Amino acid sequence: MSHFLTEEQTLLRNVIREFAQNELPARAAEIDKTSEFPMDLWKRCAELGLTGVTIAEEYGGLGGDVTTEMFMMEELGKVSPSLGLILDGHLLAVGAIQYSDNEDMKKKYLPLAASGEKIFAISATDPAGASNVPEWTMFGAEVEDGWVLNGNKIFCTNSHVADVYVCMSLTATGLSNFVIEKGTPGLLTGFFEHKVGMRGVNSGSVTYQNVKVPKNHMMNYPMTPLYNVAILDMCSIALGAAETAHAKTVEYLSSRTRGGDPMLSRGSVSYKLLKVLMQIEMARDFIFTTVKLLDEGRPQVAFHGMAKAFIPEMLVGAITNCIELHGAVGYSEDTGLTRLWRDAMGCLIADGSATVCATQAAQMLGWPTKD
Amino acid sequence: MPNIAVCYKWVADEADIIVNADLSVNMDRATGKISDYDKNAIEAGVQLKKALLGTLYGVTFSADSGRPSLKDALSRGLDAAVWVHGTLAADADEYVTCRAIAAGLAKLEDVGVIVCGDGSSDNYARQLPSRLGAALDIPVITAVSHFAIEDGKLLVTRKLEDDEEVYLVDLPVVISVLPEACAAPVPGLKSVMAAGKKPVIEVDADAIADRLEAKSKAVSIKGYEMKRKNIRLTGESEEDIVEQLFLALDKEGVF
Numbered sequence: 001m002s003h004f005l006t007e008e009q010t011l012l013r014n015v016i017r018e019f020a021q022n023e024l025p026a027r028a029a030e031i032d033k034t035s036e037f038p039m040d041l042w043k044r045c046a047e048l049g050l051t052g053v054t055i056a057e058e059y060g061g062l063g064g065d066v067t068t069e070m071f072m073m074e075e076l077g078k079v080s081p082s083l084g085l086i087l088d089g090h091l092l093a094v095g096a097i098q099y100s101d102n103e104d105m106k107k108k109y110l111p112l113a114a115s116g117e118k119i120f121a122i123s124a125t126d127p128a129g130a131s132n133v134p135e136w137t138m139f140g141a142e143v144e145d146g147w148v149l150n151g152n153k154i155f156c157t158n159s160h161v162a163d164v165y166v167c168m169s170l171t172a173t174g175l176s177n178f179v180i181e182k183g184t185p186g187l188l189t190g191f192f193e194h195k196v197g198m199r200g201v202n203s204g205s206v207t208y209q210n211v212k213v214p215k216n217h218m219m220n221y222p223m224t225p226l227y228n229v230a231i232l233d234m235c236s237i238a239l240g241a242a243e244t245a246h247a248k249t250v251e252y253l254s255s256r257t258r259g260g261d262p263m264l265s266r267g268s269v270s271y272k273l274l275k276v277l278m279q280i281e282m283a284r285d286f287i288f289t290t291v292k293l294l295d296e297g298r299p300q301v302a303f304h305g306m307a308k309a310f311i312p313e314m315l316v317g318a319i320t321n322c323i324e325l326h327g328a329v330g331y332s333e334d335t336g337l338t339r340l341w342r343d344a345m346g347c348l349i350a351d352g353s354a355t356v357c358a359t360q361a362a363q364m365l366g367w368p369t370k371d
Numbered sequence: 372m373p374n375i376a377v378c379y380k381w382v383a384d385e386a387d388i389i390v391n392a393d394l395s396v397n398m399d400r401a402t403g404k405i406s407d408y409d410k411n412a413i414e415a416g417v418q419l420k421k422a423l424l425g426t427l428y429g430v431t432f433s434a435d436s437g438r439p440s441l442k443d444a445l446s447r448g449l450d451a452a453v454w455v456h457g458t459l460a461a462d463a464d465e466y467v468t469c470r471a472i473a474a475g476l477a478k479l480e481d482v483g484v485i486v487c488g489d490g491s492s493d494n495y496a497r498q499l500p501s502r503l504g505a506a507l508d509i510p511v512i513t514a515v516s517h518f519a520i521e522d523g524k525l526l527v528t529r530k531l532e533d534d535e536e537v538y539l540v541d542l543p544v545v546i547s548v549l550p551e552a553c554a555a556p557v558p559g560l561k562s563v564m565a566a567g568k569k570p571v572i573e574v575d576a577d578a579i580a581d582r583l584e585a586k587s588k589a590v591s592i593k594g595y596e597m598k599r600k601n602i603r604l605t606g607e608s609e610e611d612i613v614e615q616l617f618l619a620l621d622k623e624g625v626f
Contacts, residue, residue, distance in 0.1 A: 011442055011563050014404070019557045049560035062560050260601065 004288070005071070012068055016075045019048060028080035031200035032339050037161045038200055041083055046116020050087060055094060059110035066229050066291040070236040077240025081343040082200040084237040085350060089157025089201070092230040092351075093120035093166040096177045099222035105179050109164060121162035123153035123206045130155075131356050133175065138208070140169040140176060146215045147171075149178060149186075149208040157350075159204035160189050167208065168221075177219045186211035197342030198350070225299035230351045231308040235287050238315040238347040241340045242280050245315075245322040248337065249273060252326055269325065276318045283311045305361030309354045312347040319344050373483025373542055374425035377416035377449065378472055378503070379409035381433045381440035382493040390594030403436070405443055408488030410555035415518065415548045416486050417448040422520035426450045428479055432471040432576065434460040445566035446558040452569070453478055457576030464585040469502035471576050471583065476507070478572050483542035484525060489514070489549050500547040511545045512538055516552050 005013060023044065031038050045051050054069050055061025062068070069091065076084035094113045097105045112118040128135040138151030149169060156165075165187065167178045180187055190205040250273065253264040263269050290303040319341045323330035330337050348354055363369050383401035391397055405413075413429065420427040429449040431440055433456055441452050453475040459467065476482060485507075490497040497513075504511030516530035525544055529536040530551075576583075602619060606612040620626060 007439055007442070008564070008567065010439065011446065011566075012560055014443070015446070015558055015560060015563055022557065047559060048557060053560065062564065064560070257599075260599070 003284075004292075005067070009068060009071070012064070013071045013075065015048070016050070016072050019044070020075045020079045024076070024079040024083065028082070029336070029339070031080065031082055033199075035194070035199040037086075037202050038083065039161075041080075042086070042116065042119065045083070045087060049114075051090060051116035052094075052110075052114025054091060055098060055110050055114040059098075059106060059114060061110065061114040065295045066226065066232070067288065067295055069229065070232060070287055070291050073233045073236035074240040074243075077237030078244045079240075081237045081241050081340070081347065082198050084233065084240070085198050085201045085346065086158060088230055088233040088237070088351070089122060090120045091233070092124075092157075093122035093162075093164070095227050095229070096122060096166045096168075096219065096222060097179065099224050099227045100177065100219035102216065102219040104216045105219060109179060112164070118163035119158055119161050120164050120166065121156055121158035121202075121206075122166045122168065123156040123159075124168040125153055125155045127152055127154050131352065131360075133170070136170050138167070138169045140171045140178060140213070140218070142172065143212075147178060147213040147218055149180070149211040149213060151208050152190075153206045153208075154191075155193065155203050156206045158202050159206055160192060160202045162202075165206060167206075175221045177221060178213050179217045179219065180208075180211060180213060184211055184213075196345055197339070198346035201346075225294060225301050225304075228301060228304050229291070229294070231304055231357060232287060232291060234347050234351050235283070235307045235311040238312045238344065239280065239283050239287060241344060241347070242276070242283065242315045242318045245319045245337055245340055246273070246276050246280060248335070249276075249322040249325050252329070263325075272321060272325065276321055279314045279318060283307075283314050286311065302361045302364035305352075305357040305359075305364065308352060308357035309361065312344065313354055315344045315347055316341075372425040372481075373423050374428060374479060374481055375416045375419045375423060375484050375486065376428045376430050376453075376476055376479060376482045377409075377413050377486045378430050378499060379413060379440070379444055379488070380406045380491045380493070381431060381437040382406045382491055385492070390596075394593045394596060396592050396594055403439060405440060405447075406488060406492040408490055408492060408550060410447065410488075411550045411553060412486045412488040412548055413444060413447045413449065414553045414555045415515075415546075416484075418553055419484055419486070419518070419520065420448075420450075423483055425481070425483065428453055428482075430472055430475040430479075431455070432460055432463070432468055432475065434458065441571055442563065442566040445569045445571075446563040447555070448558070448562075450569065451571065453572045453574065455574040455576045457578075459576040459583060462585055462588060464587045465496050465498040465502060466586045467583045469499055469506055471579070472499065472503060473506045474576075474579050475572075475574050476503075478574060483544075485509075485543070485545045487545065487547040489547055497547070500545045504545045507543070507545070509543045509545060510540050511547075512540060513547045515546045515548045518546065518548070518552065 049062050052061035053064045057063035073084045097109055113120050126136040126138050140147045140149050163182050165180045186209040188207040190207055193203040254262050256263045286307050293300050323337050329335055381403045383398050384404045387401040389397040416427050427450045429444045429452040435456055455471045455475040487500045500511050500513055512527050514529045515527045517528040519526045525540050527538050604612050604615045
């Protein structure tokens, strides 16, 4: 969490932490074993208001700022990065509606999203590559009474449990988003990915075969930097996971002795662990400075990509060190570090790989790039 | 419709307390939180309100730094809060705390049930319910594991080490509830946002300080260290070693 939260933000953070620490640990391990979508936890998130954390109050949401979304993701990431990613997928789809200029869609869908009554998914990743937009096969053709969508999307978060899909598609005029409800003829869910980590998160393919979409379900692609916070969600989830790995390791090395003294008292061990902590603190400052600028209307969009390029990589390194410092115990599933390690690889890739995000950041900085 | 008052304490979060190498206790980085047992008490108040239909108040005594406790407690279902605060809280003992809470309760009318937690999660003195009962001259029921309102009276079960006792008691009454009496739910985020709009009655503790003087004072607070005994048991056979283990444990007073 940021060191500079307001009193209200601190209380919100405490409540989310209470939920995460009390109700998630046992379920997080189960979800990892079964890979089943945690509908019970989704309902709890809905009851508590997490599903509408950044949705405007006029549409039934909490009206929280981006900082609030980030410490929510951090607290969830400490225990269940999977649950964080599920909410990230939902909020990314919701953001496409909230930050569009389509008032019909806002009135119709945002209250359902805020209450958690409907699960939202964004189908953005094209088989040609999420960031390879010019080669996307997904296309929306305008017809007399609306639009017709054709194409495939892969790695759609919440793919098989969603009630409402936001489909990102090319049209004759550029990039647009379309809102399509489950059960619409031609909308098909297909392959279900079996992932290394982030289990329990539905990631799968969605096919659009001549899907007819009403005219008013087409939305302009949001141009606000607020729509670009999903990659920061992944950074906050990574921050939380790194904090847990570090805390577990400090606890273990404080009680594990060698020659009667705690392992933590050995300089080589404490230095290694302190370096992990330094990187965690750098990541914290990077995230919360970036979102504070965003909340204050002074966005530095290049920071988003830079944060995504840096922080999940930091997490992978941190957990690798923490597992190594645990020795064989760390390599056991029971310690919980290996799950975070597998989830860390998901943080590295979800919502844009480190390399892609770094390239985007370079573009934002005006550096010459071929992409 | 009798009202309900829940007493709660804002304590240092033990997770932030550091015991230094010389066993001195560093609380500089400790943030505040509602005492864990008092969260159960607040939920008990929420349940009682459903039966009694009165207003649910929280009453707390703290230094001025305890202000954040108000929104936290109000987000958990209280309708309003009474905050007794001032410098007096810094060195308050159980006697002072009781008098300060009683001063806060005096601001309320028609309180039927005063609910306390089983004990505070910092010093766990468990004195407030009995002292309040004595100060207000009303009955006290501690260790309550179950409660219900029946014909305007409170039916409570006390859970003791070896037995359970059931009492039917007239209102007003002070009770302290065990954590098992009702689990404390996590409040929703909207409740947190709405908490700031609920009324708070402030009572200046320093204004009543001339009537309050601590009867006891903490002389020192130190952590303790668990040290390994470094005893290695050896023997001719497993039976020998097991016997030595029993003897060693007996020597330590385990049996």
